[in-house]
Amino acid sequence: MYNLLIGGAAGQGVETTVSILQKLLKKSGYYVFTVRDFMSRVRGGHNFTLVRFGIEPILSHSEKLDGIIAMNEETVDYHIDQLKESGFILCDAKYSTQDTRAIKVDLSTVGKELGNPRVLGSITVGAILKLFGENLNYVDEVLKEFIKDKFYEVNKEAVHKGYQLVESRFSHLQGEARDYMLLSGNEALALGAIASGIRFYCAYPMSPSTSILEYLAFKGTETGIVVEQAEDEIAAINMAIGASFAGAPAMTGTSGGGFSLMVEALGLSGMAEIPLVAVDVMRPGPATGLPTRTEQSDLKFVISASQGEFPRMVIALRNHEDAFYQTTRAVYLADKYQIPVIILSDQYLGDASSTVKPYNLDYMQKLELLKEPEQKDGNYLRYRLTEDGISPRYIPGKSQNIVTADSDEHDEYGHITESGEMRTLMMDKRMKKLDQLKLELQEPDYLGPDDFDTLIIGWGSTYGPIAEAIMLLNDSEDSKYAALIFGDIYPLPDQQLKEKAAKAKRIINVEQNATGQLAALIREYTGITCTKSILKYNGRQISGEEIVHRIRKEGSYEQ
Amino acid sequence: MSNNPKSFCTFETAWCPGCGNFNILDSVKTALEDLGKKPHEVIMVAGIGQAAKLPQYIGANAFCGLHGRALPVAVAAKIANDKLTVIVDTGDGDSYGEGGNHFLHNIRRNVNITHFVHDNQIYGLTKGQASPTSLKGMVTGVQVGGNFTEPLNPVLLAIAAGAGFVARAFSGRKEHLVSIMKQAIEYDGYALVDILQPCVSFNKLNTFAYYNQRVYELDETYNRNDKSAALLKAMEVDDKIPIGVLYQEEKETFHQKNPLLQSGEPLLDRTCDIDTINKIMKEFV
Numbered sequence: 001m002y003n004l005l006i007g008g009a010a011g012q013g014v015e016t017t018v019s020i021l022q023k024l025l026k027k028s029g030y031y032v033f034t035v036r037d038f039m040s041r042v043r044g045g046h047n048f049t050l051v052r053f054g055i056e057p058i059l060s061h062s063e064k065l066d067g068i069i070a071m072n073e074e075t076v077d078y079h080i081d082q083l084k085e086s087g088f089i090l091c092d093a094k095y096s097t098q099d100t101r102a103i104k105v106d107l108s109t110v111g112k113e114l115g116n117p118r119v120l121g122s123i124t125v126g127a128i129l130k131l132f133g134e135n136l137n138y139v140d141e142v143l144k145e146f147i148k149d150k151f152y153e154v155n156k157e158a159v160h161k162g163y164q165l166v167e168s169r170f171s172h173l174q175g176e177a178r179d180y181m182l183l184s185g186n187e188a189l190a191l192g193a194i195a196s197g198i199r200f201y202c203a204y205p206m207s208p209s210t211s212i213l214e215y216l217a218f219k220g221t222e223t224g225i226v227v228e229q230a231e232d233e234i235a236a237i238n239m240a241i242g243a244s245f246a247g248a249p250a251m252t253g254t255s256g257g258g259f260s261l262m263v264e265a266l267g268l269s270g271m272a273e274i275p276l277v278a279v280d281v282m283r284p285g286p287a288t289g290l291p292t293r294t295e296q297s298d299l300k301f302v303i304s305a306s307q308g309e310f311p312r313m314v315i316a317l318r319n320h321e322d323a324f325y326q327t328t329r330a331v332y333l334a335d336k337y338q339i340p341v342i343i344l345s346d347q348y349l350g351d352a353s354s355t356v357k358p359y360n361l362d363y364m365q366k367l368e369l370l371k372e373p374e375q376k377d378g379n380y381l382r383y384r385l386t387e388d389g390i391s392p393r394y395i396p397g398k399s400q401n402i403v404t405a406d407s408d409e410h411d412e413y414g415h416i417t418e419s420g421e422m423r424t425l426m427m428d429k430r431m432k433k434l435d436q437l438k439l440e441l442q443e444p445d446y447l448g449p450d451d452f453d454t455l456i457i458g459w460g461s462t463y464g465p466i467a468e469a470i471m472l473l474n475d476s477e478d479s480k481y482a483a484l485i486f487g488d489i490y491p492l493p494d495q496q497l498k499e500k501a502a503k504a505k506r507i508i509n510v511e512q513n514a515t516g517q518l519a520a521l522i523r524e525y526t527g528i529t530c531t532k533s534i535l536k537y538n539g540r541q542i543s544g545e546e547i548v549h550r551i552r553k554e555g556s557y558e559q
Numbered sequence: 560m561s562n563n564p565k566s567f568c569t570f571e572t573a574w575c576p577g578c579g580n581f582n583i584l585d586s587v588k589t590a591l592e593d594l595g596k597k598p599h600e601v602i603m604v605a606g607i608g609q610a611a612k613l614p615q616y617i618g619a620n621a622f623c624g625l626h627g628r629a630l631p632v633a634v635a636a637k638i639a640n641d642k643l644t645v646i647v648d649t650g651d652g653d654s655y656g657e658g659g660n661h662f663l664h665n666i667r668r669n670v671n672i673t674h675f676v677h678d679n680q681i682y683g684l685t686k687g688q689a690s691p692t693s694l695k696g697m698v699t700g701v702q703v704g705g706n707f708t709e710p711l712n713p714v715l716l717a718i719a720a721g722a723g724f725v726a727r728a729f730s731g732r733k734e735h736l737v738s739i740m741k742q743a744i745e746y747d748g749y750a751l752v753d754i755l756q757p758c759v760s761f762n763k764l765n766t767f768a769y770y771n772q773r774v775y776e777l778d779e780t781y782n783r784n785d786k787s788a789a790l791l792k793a794m795e796v797d798d799k800i801p802i803g804v805l806y807q808e809e810k811e812t813f814h815q816k817n818p819l820l821q822s823g824e825p826l827l828d829r830t831c832d833i834d835t836i837n838k839i840m841k842e843f844v
Binding site: 179180181182183187191194195197199200202219220221222223224225226228230231232234235236238239240241242243244245246247248249250264265268272358359361395396397398399400401402403404405406407408414415416 | 570598599600602604607612615618619620621622623624625628630631632633634635636637638639640642643660661663664817818819820825826827829830831833835836837838839840841843844
């Protein structure tokens with residue numbers, strides 16, 4: 001497995017270079033996992049991307065580098081400490097680095113010869129292909145995908161020139177990911193939204209969730225999904241609710257700041273029992289926080305967001321498979337239980353690209369389209385008190401029945417009421433829906449041997465890093481490690497947790513937040529206490545190696 | 560109480576005797592009946608407030624949402640199903656205060672909905688604080704030294720912001736109100752009717768007599784298509800207040816502008832077939 005870092009200033013084309021490179025590597029058969037680290041600016045600064053590839057499936061990023069591809073000098077300075085002894089630096093001949101691992105080539109001269117300094121990235125791509133013993137077979141089709149027609153020829157020439165600049169160092173390895181998809185977490189989520197059957201997506205742009213809005217808008221004509229950019233997040237969620245009320249399955253997406261604005265309407269979805277899926281692609285808060293970076297600090301917020309009590313579900317996405325399948329499931333469950341379902345993703349997963357097997361549409365839970373009743377007696381009860389708390393939901397205008405929605409406490413017709421008796425009946429009816437929902441919760445993923453000492457607990461996008469840490473730890477130590485990684489997180493599925501926790505000598509929670517929010521949730525609902533927390537909240541995703549390192553350094557004491 | 564699907568029906572209300580809301584409620588019913596609308600074809604949308612209770616009292620499909628958030632719900636319901644007649648019927652606080660941002664931006668969006676604003680220039684539900692349209696000098700439990708904030712002129716704002724149908728009416732002139740309401744409902748695009756209305760309990764300045772003495776109906780000599788004239792008319796708010804359609808213009812609606820909505824097919828009747836999803840997935844391979 002190789003791990004490359006490609007760095008440069010914003011506006012230098014690092015993003016396009018990576019898009020081309022990762023697609024070429026995938027076409028060649030490699031599994032790829034790409035993580036973007038960028039600053040909240042359009043020009044300048046220091047941005048880099050880690051491209052990890054190999055012939056085994058890759059679950060997360062790594063800090064240890066096999067190569068640094070420097071499109072500016074700072075890239076070398078900032079990252080040289082991460083470079084392995086056997087690694088290389090590919091950079092321009094003019095750079096000052098004296099490191100013996102540097103492969104200095106005349107990138108800028110070649111760029112000038114080609115008459116366009118913007119092709120630096122493509123020259124670099126050519127050089128990397130050569131270094132890794134790849135051929136140029138897929139260059140044409142991939143360039144056509146990412147480069148505008150009028151710049152195609154010059155970029156093609158640039159790749160070929162770059163290919164001549166260096167000698168091969170590694171040999172091509174044949175992986176089996178050639179027919180896999182290569183997509184980001186946000187793209188996977190958007191695909192899930194398309195497959196789920198939503199008809200309306202409404203959002204206000206906010207990093208790192210914006211690419212969902214953009215992708216769905218881009219695909220609007222093909223999918224028929226109406227996408228609307230709202231004037232603010234309050235409008236976005238209320239519009240999603242309005243569309244859902246009128247029969248169009250709807251979704252909204254944002255990050256924590258936007259979600260804060262949506263909070264009141266989240267309760268409206270719960271109170272009026274209107275299906276809604278709201279996505280929170282988390283970034284570090286509070287307030288504006290770190291707009292382009294990652295954190296898992298909205299868990300307790302979304303679980304308790306909005307005044308009062310109402311049923312809701314929270315699903316955390318762990319990887320690019322979850323991003324698709326759990327999104328389709330969220331839409332299905334929101335509709336089935338007439339509740340808000342919140343999807344928690346984060347910048348790491350949202351922006352990271354991974355190779356994934358094309359999704360199997362037979363595996364997803366499909367939205368059951370509403371069967372239209374023809375009840376003509378004028379006594380349709382929108383909020384009928386039923387055994388399981390779920391009332392038949394009709395769509396306004398689709399039958400003669402009159403459909404109501406009320407944010408006030410209401411009777412079975414949906415008319416405002418102040419009756420204490422009705423209030424209790426309606427609260428019980430709404431909360432009862434959770435009883436049935438709990439029966440179809442998915443237990444966390446269990447990783448590791450049946451026989452273990454230490455149980456690591458995590459949720460969401462730390463899935464990959466924790467999975468990698470488990471492999472590293474079990475490879476190199478006598479002690480045995482296992483992990484439980486939560487996807488469904490609220491209501492908290494606790495069966496596996498209770499079983500495994502009972503056997504564990506110690507429990508370590510690994511989270512990208514400062515307070516150990518999952519550990520707190522587990523304590524609250526099960527009384528199980530984690531022995532040790534490994535927390536990270538500097539906006540950068542923890543890696544498998546870092547988890548191993550910190551377990552050895554901080555978590556090695558015995559009970 | 561039951562929801563009778565056959566006709567717009569009558570419910571017991573929670574309004575004060577003499578409230579302007581009664582006439583507005585009657586007028587909405589009359590307008591809908593005159594236009595041949597059936598209760599199941601109509602969605603009445605409101606936020607929170609005394610006026611916002613109206614959808615509860617009419618027997619049509621009703622959405623009583625959050626304070627200030629009627630417009631986003633209404634436009635999205637219309638986007639979801641163009642076959643529905645969608646009417647926002649709520650107060651001045653809901654429309655111009657808490658919902659001010661949605662008011663501005665939905666004028667721009669121009670979805671084919673109707674917006675009736677019960678403008679009593681006071682907050683009734685919370686018992687008498689200044690609303691965005693309260694006159695200067697109005698003394699309330701909060702504005703204890705008299706309101707010193709400039710009142711908003713919603714019709715002037717709406718015309719300036721590009722609304723295609725802007726009208727003013729008075730709850731005390733029922734026949735006129737019904738006529739304006741019908742024109743607003745039939746207008747193809749976002750239509751605003753700001754309805755002056757006395758609040759008998761809390762607004763001692765803008766009483767029935769206050770409005771009744773000042774309002775005058777625009778007659779056929781007035782050219783409602785002249786924007787400059789409309790802006791001037793909209794600024795008449797003191798001794799004489801014109802009521803009627805201040806401004807009207809044909810504009811492309813949201814549904815006409817959005818290629819995905821031009822067919823008029825309700826969104827819930829559409830599906831994205833498996834072949835399309837598979838084709839989109841292939842683009843990532």
